[in-house]
Amino acid sequence: MVEDEELKASVRTIPDYPKPGIMFRDITTLLGNARAFRRAVDQLVHPYAGGKIDKVAGIEARGFILGGAVAHQLSAGFVPIRKKGKLPHQTVRMAYALEYGTDEMEIHVDAIRRGEKVILVDDLIATGGTAEGAVKLLRQIGAEVVAACFIIDLPDLGGADRLRAMDVPVRTLMAFGGH
Template identity: 55%
Template sequence: MTADELKQLVRTVPDFPEPGIQFRDITTLIGNGAGLAATVRLLAADAKKAGAQAIAGMEARGFIFGAAVAVELGLPFIAVRKPGKLPVKTIGVDYALEYGTDRLEIDPDAVDAGQRVVIVDDLIATGGTALASVELLRMAGAKADHALFVIDLPDLGGAQKLGAADVAVSALMEFEGD
């Protein structure tokens, strides 16, 4: 399947989570076996081109795609978690949301110094979570300079923010607007 065919598998839910928002729902994409397999293959090809030595995915939907890409390439998977989810000593980064803050954490022992870690997630919107993940991986000693997404919402500017942080961004598809 091509990226254009995969785009047809993404459901748009109007007015969720609030009026005026067009929510891009990957549930229909991951619910299609051929679509999910094609998505993973395309992301894995991009990760391989980027020289990935490990794949990182953010909780929760980044786990779906990131872990599958890691398996496809035979690489380690680094789970970027919400606070309090790991039973070991962690390092973390607080980051701003539209209304408040959030935090991401990793086990610093999951990253080897200088290891090229490619971030994989379902969607890039404003870029806050992805930027925090890059910062966190770099704090742990990784070379985090590539991020791959299934969907980019270019009007929200996240890809440009990552680019400004010296992170190459690639997405399989784009949806204009919110």
């Protein structure tokens, strides 16, 4: 990871949100800055440009924004991974670990054909529970998960390493220490 200091400066930090001791990394400021948004998408896309990527899967909700832009740049389809009960067609569901408990995510059963090359996209990787669940869900319906891409890594929480342990290459644009 080669950090772009100007890009990193476009991320707002909100102390003690959603609870005391957490430094929330808010990408809405990056998204609202046309130059930073374009640069982030270009940097996420760069290693895969010219390759054969069939689909980009985005995790609800910021992963939809980034994933749609990445899919457009790669001329790939976009697949939403949503919270339980939000998709209208037949779905496949996967439980995943949260900091305190579990939740479930879904994908349409016909969103990806077996063997399609897929990149998973979200804004941030922290503990990795959601991303790990998404990778398992994608693999369950036959996707070849080529990579997982995030703007921000919180390496102290180990999520990127969890994905690498699943043989998923991880691309991040910047890292912040702590939580």
